[in-house]
Amino acid sequence: MNDNLKKLDSLTSSEPSKWIEKAEQRRKEERWKDVSFKVALKVLRTLREKNMTQKDLAERMNVSPQYISKIVKGSENLSLETITTLGEVLSVDLFLAISQYNTSVRNLGTIILESQHIEVSYMSYGVGDPLESQLKTETPTSRMIVYSKSEKVFGVYTNAEAESPEEMVA
Amino acid sequence: MRIVCIFEDRLYAFKYRDDSDGVDEFERLFDAWQDPEFLEQFFEANKNDLQSGFFDPIPTVEQAILITKVEAKRLEKLLRDVALQRQPLHDIFKPLSVNEDRWPFPRQKIYGLCYKSWLRVYAIKIAHRYYVTGGAIKLTKAMQDRVHTHCELQKMQRCFSFFEEEGIVDVEGAKELDL
Numbered sequence: 001m002n003d004n005l006k007k008l009d010s011l012t013s014s015e016p017s018k019w020i021e022k023a024e025q026r027r028k029e030e031r032w033k034d035v036s037f038k039v040a041l042k043v044l045r046t047l048r049e050k051n052m053t054q055k056d057l058a059e060r061m062n063v064s065p066q067y068i069s070k071i072v073k074g075s076e077n078l079s080l081e082t083i084t085t086l087g088e089v090l091s092v093d094l095f096l097a098i099s100q101y102n103t104s105v106r107n108l109g110t111i112i113l114e115s116q117h118i119e120v121s122y123m124s125y126g127v128g129d130p131l132e133s134q135l136k137t138e139t140p141t142s143r144m145i146v147y148s149k150s151e152k153v154f155g156v157y158t159n160a161e162a163e164s165p166e167e168m169v170a
Numbered sequence: 171m172r173i174v175c176i177f178e179d180r181l182y183a184f185k186y187r188d189d190s191d192g193v194d195e196f197e198r199l200f201d202a203w204q205d206p207e208f209l210e211q212f213f214e215a216n217k218n219d220l221q222s223g224f225f226d227p228i229p230t231v232e233q234a235i236l237i238t239k240v241e242a243k244r245l246e247k248l249l250r251d252v253a254l255q256r257q258p259l260h261d262i263f264k265p266l267s268v269n270e271d272r273w274p275f276p277r278q279k280i281y282g283l284c285y286k287s288w289l290r291v292y293a294i295k296i297a298h299r300y301y302v303t304g305g306a307i308k309l310t311k312a313m314q315d316r317v318h319t320h321c322e323l324q325k326m327q328r329c330f331s332f333f334e335e336e337g338i339v340d341v342e343g344a345k346e347l348d349l
Contacts, residue, residue: 011336017174017183019197023246040206041235072207101236
């Protein structure tokens, strides 16, 4: 076994994956990047709706296509002025879009179901009234789904053994 | 084709392009799943699958993008925490199918954390180590149903061939490693 693991080690590059570094960077920049992501999404959807290209947008804003590319990748730390100009050029309220693209994950706590401790939380999205959630259990998978009256939320499960036939590839 | 280390002696990933600019598969997935441009194009191109009724209520393209971003972020955080706290990876990985015995080493997957999540990370397990071969946003029942998910099965096959060429996959070796 050791020989084979050594062989695997010899096939491994001395340079490690950059993922952990990038993940750490994303965590640090999380707050403004979440806003940039929403702006990018609204810009992309508006471009599609208006049948415009990124190049068209760059020309109308008098900026480089590379700058627009950074905006639609969500990697540009946008100023209020830029968001306002973008909105004007596209005839769309980007500040409204930022508030409407509402995603949140809320932890509801731990419950015990079928002798398993299950962390229950939910994710919500879209525009709607404050969530009034109710729990629904699905047996026998021990999955938790959380529903609200006004919008669907996806329940998140951990520690629950949940295999479903649709995942099988064989 | 190279292997890069993510967490030593635990998690590795394949890098299919040999040049230094190429990203490994694990890195590629988390970049893509948090890239609004990639997600907008993907869900627009796969709108029929997204809205086939399997996901209920049916998400819009915008909702799907927002869900993916949040899920990817949660999954990334979970994996980072697992790494830092040195928790076991076998709690996160699941067998890819019910019958993995026919492969030299078992194929594994990570689900996204949501109910009916469409995020998948694929890997090959050798001894206690996981080698990530790729991943996908899976919107259909079987991986064979769509080109982008079928391609992930082919990538796994390519990785098996790579191990075989390098002398890792042989009957005795496989048995020994898998003990």
